[in-house]
Amino acid sequence: MGYGGWKPEDWARYSAKKVAGQSTSTIYASRVMTSEFDPKQVAFRESRDSSEHPNSTPIIIGLDVTGSMSLLLQVVAEKLGVLVQEILDRNPVTDPQIMFNAIGDAPAGDSAPFQVTQFESDIRIAEQLTKLYFEKGGGGNGFESYPLAWYFAARHTKIDSFDKQGRKGFLFTMGDDGYPEQLTQREIQRVFGDVVEADIPVAEMLAEVNRKYEVFHLCMAQGGSHRDSDLEKWRELLGERAIRVSDxxxxxxxxVSILEAMRGRSIDSVVNSWDGTTALVVKEALKGLTGITKSKGLIEF
Structure with a gap:
């Protein structure tokens, strides 16, 4: 997938009709998971090169859709145009193709603990984002099922950037909770329909997905489930790729700033490219990323 191109006028029309001034529950109007986003119905999601996008870059954004994340989903919908346009204007990656994941809590029994859109390059990014089901679930167990996004990316995506050129894609999850110690056989079969031989420890799942994606988690400090101990745990797993988001x-x-840093731009120049409060928030978020090598933009796990 990933055909077509993003046009600001398309976003302006779509936002005026579907997003601007609307509540979160109105923006995300689905009351069940649509079958097109059911991972059981998806063999693979593909990010492919084409004549109009010869150097595709897959970007996966995993959203926590449990009960405490209404503000997160509101902002992502309202500012999707900013995200896409800044990527295009600043050009930290070539030919971006964006997929969204909706992440819930599989062990807690959420009916739709994982949803997955297509990789897209045009207004379909927005159209599919707002068709996701905001389940508002979760179970008070101290985590959400963020590693489901890693499993899907590792085993159910085909990306030309890596397969043809050896360039990794990017995978961002975000939320206000911790992560489970493992993905169980039971939840993998329930969510994906896959039969695996054993439970998968989360560190092993991370190592697998990291072969073809640069993986980050954005820890939402404003979320109702946020605890400093969760951030510490994320940093034990991801190191400087566990990003604290204060706003x-x-x-x-x-x-966008992470993408720029990963392509070798200095943290200071990235921070200074933003104005006012934005610069301060970006500086705090990126302060740990100085370990990225400028020559390759990679950190190996």
Whole structure:
């Protein structure tokens, strides 16, 4: 997928009709998971090169759709135009193709613990985002099922950037909770329909997905489930790729800034490219990323 091109006028029309001034529950109007986003119905999602996008770059954004994340989903919808346009204008990656994941809590029994859109390059990014089901679930167990996004990316995506050129895609999850110690056989079969031989420890799942994606998690400090101990745990797993976000409103700018840093731009120049409060929030978020090598933009796990 990933055909067509993003046009600001398309976004302006779509936002005026579907997003601007609307509540979160109105923006995300689905009351069940649509079958097109059911991972059981998806063999693979593909990010492919084409004549109009010869150097595709897959970007996966995993959203926590449990009960405490209304503000997160509101901001992502309202500022999607900022995210896409800044990526295009700043050009930290070539030919971006964006997919969204909706992440819930599989062990807690959410009916739709994982949803997955297509990789897209045009207004379909927005159209599919707002068709996701905001389940508002979760179970008070101290985590959400963020590693489901890693499993899907590792085993159910085909990306030309990596397969043809050896360039990794990018995978961002975000939320205000911790992560489980493992993905169980039971939940993998329930969510994906896959039969695996054993439970998968989360560190092993991370190592697998990291072969073809640069993986980050944005820890939402404003979320109702946020605890400093969760951030510490994320940093034990991801190191400097566990990003503390102090302001929901700056999520698009933080993602774009991470992409710029990963392509070798200095942290100082990235921070200084933003104005006022945005610069301060981006600086806080990126302060740990100085370990990225300028020559390759990679950190190996």
């Amino acid at each position: 929901y409103q700056r999520i698009p700018e933080i993602i």
